[in-house]
Amino acid sequence: MDRQMFEVMTKETLNSMTKRMQVYAPHIANKARPGQFIIFRVNEKGERIPLTVADTDKDTGAVTIIFQEVGKSTKELGELEIGETVLDFVGPLGKPSELDRIGRAAVVGGGLGCAIAFPQAKYLFNSGTQVDIIAGFRTKDLVILEDDMKAVSQNFYMCTDDGTYGTKGLVTDVLRGLIESGEKYDKVLVVGPLPMMKFVSLLTKEFGISTIVSMNTIMIDGTGMCGGCRLTVGGETKFACVDGPEFDGHLVDFDEAIRRSGMYKDIEGEKNAQHVCRLEKM
Amino acid sequence: MPNMSKTKVPMPVQEPDVRNRNFSEVALGYTEDMAVEEAERCINCKHKPCVAGCPVNVAIPEFIALVHERKFEEAYYKILETNALPAVCGRVCPQESQCEQVCVRGKLGEPVGIGHLERFVADWYMKNVHKLIKPAAPNGHKAAVVGSGPAGLICAADLAKLGYDVTVFEAFHATGGVLVYGIPEFRLPKNIVNHEIDNLRELGVKLKTNMIIGRAFTIDELFEQGYEAVFIGTGAGLPSFMNIPGENFNAVYSANEYLTRVNLMRSYDETYDTPIMKSRAVAVIGGGNVAMDAARCAKRLGAETVYIVYRRSEVEMPARIEEVHHAKEEGIIFKTLTNPVRITGNERGYVNGMECVEMELGEPDASGRRRPVEKKGSEFMMDVDTVIVAIGTSPNPLIRTTTPGLETNKYGGLVVEDTTNMTSRKGVFAGGDAVTGAATVILAMGAGKKAAKAMDEYIRGVIPADS
Numbered sequence: 001m002d003r004q005m006f007e008v009m010t011k012e013t014l015n016s017m018t019k020r021m022q023v024y025a026p027h028i029a030n031k032a033r034p035g036q037f038i039i040f041r042v043n044e045k046g047e048r049i050p051l052t053v054a055d056t057d058k059d060t061g062a063v064t065i066i067f068q069e070v071g072k073s074t075k076e077l078g079e080l081e082i083g084e085t086v087l088d089f090v091g092p093l094g095k096p097s098e099l100d101r102i103g104r105a106a107v108v109g110g111g112l113g114c115a116i117a118f119p120q121a122k123y124l125f126n127s128g129t130q131v132d133i134i135a136g137f138r139t140k141d142l143v144i145l146e147d148d149m150k151a152v153s154q155n156f157y158m159c160t161d162d163g164t165y166g167t168k169g170l171v172t173d174v175l176r177g178l179i180e181s182g183e184k185y186d187k188v189l190v191v192g193p194l195p196m197m198k199f200v201s202l203l204t205k206e207f208g209i210s211t212i213v214s215m216n217t218i219m220i221d222g223t224g225m226c227g228g229c230r231l232t233v234g235g236e237t238k239f240a241c242v243d244g245p246e247f248d249g250h251l252v253d254f255d256e257a258i259r260r261s262g263m264y265k266d267i268e269g270e271k272n273a274q275h276v277c278r279l280e281k282m
Numbered sequence: 283m284p285n286m287s288k289t290k291v292p293m294p295v296q297e298p299d300v301r302n303r304n305f306s307e308v309a310l311g312y313t314e315d316m317a318v319e320e321a322e323r324c325i326n327c328k329h330k331p332c333v334a335g336c337p338v339n340v341a342i343p344e345f346i347a348l349v350h351e352r353k354f355e356e357a358y359y360k361i362l363e364t365n366a367l368p369a370v371c372g373r374v375c376p377q378e379s380q381c382e383q384v385c386v387r388g389k390l391g392e393p394v395g396i397g398h399l400e401r402f403v404a405d406w407y408m409k410n411v412h413k414l415i416k417p418a419a420p421n422g423h424k425a426a427v428v429g430s431g432p433a434g435l436i437c438a439a440d441l442a443k444l445g446y447d448v449t450v451f452e453a454f455h456a457t458g459g460v461l462v463y464g465i466p467e468f469r470l471p472k473n474i475v476n477h478e479i480d481n482l483r484e485l486g487v488k489l490k491t492n493m494i495i496g497r498a499f500t501i502d503e504l505f506e507q508g509y510e511a512v513f514i515g516t517g518a519g520l521p522s523f524m525n526i527p528g529e530n531f532n533a534v535y536s537a538n539e540y541l542t543r544v545n546l547m548r549s550y551d552e553t554y555d556t557p558i559m560k561s562r563a564v565a566v567i568g569g570g571n572v573a574m575d576a577a578r579c580a581k582r583l584g585a586e587t588v589y590i591v592y593r594r595s596e597v598e599m600p601a602r603i604e605e606v607h608h609a610k611e612e613g614i615i616f617k618t619l620t621n622p623v624r625i626t627g628n629e630r631g632y633v634n635g636m637e638c639v640e641m642e643l644g645e646p647d648a649s650g651r652r653r654p655v656e657k658k659g660s661e662f663m664m665d666v667d668t669v670i671v672a673i674g675t676s677p678n679p680l681i682r683t684t685t686p687g688l689e690t691n692k693y694g695g696l697v698v699e700d701t702t703n704m705t706s707r708k709g710v711f712a713g714g715d716a717v718t719g720a721a722t723v724i725l726a727m728g729a730g731k732k733a734a735k736a737m738d739e740y741i742r743g744v745i746p747a748d749s
Contacts, residue, residue: 045548047556087455088455090453091494092494093494220542223453223494224678224679225678226538226542227538227539231530232530259631260532262532263532
């Protein structure tokens, strides 16, 4: 089947605000490894937005992305139908995760972060690592990838903030419980909202467990050119796009990263208000 | 009889108080009559020092003579023989330190306005002639160019003219490199850049955007795909910071980021989605052309006060005199002999000031310029809400870290052989800022041109592959 470059091959709704898409980009599918990301742009006036690669299929040339429709650009991406094309789709960017030779790992995903944690867990699981996954969501309706994650872990722990599914509580509560009950991990991988990664890192630091976090920052080019993605790691300035996106969670200055992530909140609020859904135009 | 006026025919420009509120081009270009009048100032001297002063050796007296005869189309073809981007060069080349610096007329008055005339010829052609350029007969060989900035574009054009099947790979979604992300619309309109790139397409050059060489394909894989030589023109994309406290507060930008948001992503236009800070008072740190561009963009975006903060004096500024002059006219305030010490922020993490210290000039340093030294106790606060760091860039590491056997210098620049621009890898050539670190558009073009010639010789076997 002849496909156009960056054609939307499949599209499914994972929950009320999250979609999964396969985009045709064989040169990226061939090369992308867990931890790497792409940047997309939907139309001529659109922003360049980074998204972590959730999966790839070398045979079909598909690159899977999972995204929350929270901003104007992700909403526009979500509105593309199968057969339509994404205007720009570039990658793979960033350094791949370093996932080899880990005996036992705890993979912690928070909300959409599970979309990134999943390929890492899959890679670890398939390369012989013992994998425990802790997945946390705000509420039951937002749960995604449960079966996928179960399939690539020895133990799977689900929790929700409001207790509507799995254990009531935060991923940090679950992880602390496991560690205190004697579970030993060589490595903890955390992907999720910045505050969650911050508190998981604080917890694992207490127990001296090496921890990797994935920093999804504001960026433009993704190749080291703009420096907009910079963050402080161990007192040094690093660029998430080329030095990361994964860093030692015990060294990241999360408070600064949280401030920087909100840099354009006011302006984006205005832009979001301008967005008219195609459905509303009909 | 030549026109013996000691001054150039003045270039019409938008009034400063008008232009500092819009992104339209500042310099408006010569009319035909102005161009002919200026062309008459060339005395067609015997030694033609201007040609040697041009990094791509444009046949300057010849094209000027054609302008004089009102043969504007022929004049264009004359320039095009050695320069595929005349409309760009006519606008952004530092002619005052190249062709015009050595112009004989400059010994007694102003040199001939070579840049103004080049621009006129290119613009005239764009407006009046709509001919398709015929691609050269294919020679059956393939070459790849990485990066679509000035070095890569010229390299691609010259190879295409020799019949090569040339593909240019660009990481961004748009072609042109620094010509589209760095140099602002008001100095170099993007439709001009796009037009010149369209000419390259007509020459048969293939341009692939969204392609990260080093990640999607390595240099080695390009050879596996049948490209017989590769040119690396990836520029000096990595911004430097000052490493002073507060540099990661919100609204501290690298000039690269600020200019990319404004120029490539068009954040000055409300209909585009990419946001940019709405600044009240901006400090731009640095004294080069990039600093001037960033300051003038900030002013146009509505900042009430824009400072250039530079640690040496104005004499040492690396920016073109014309750019400094334009910036001052537009109301940019120059704080020279001033060095930032730290940036302060509010409780939400946004910039609310910058502490600086006054400097004075001491003994000359390694660069030959007098070294600025701090005046003790002269610290003061600047009231700014945005800081743009324009103190330079270094070569992008993506290619060198993914290509085994590429030799680099301590600044990260690719090491090339002087006469061929070949790197330490056979068949891999490089030029422009990726080699030299941040320099000018025309020097990059000169390097691209030199590499194209050597690539042709390499592929044809004139340069032995085992040399």
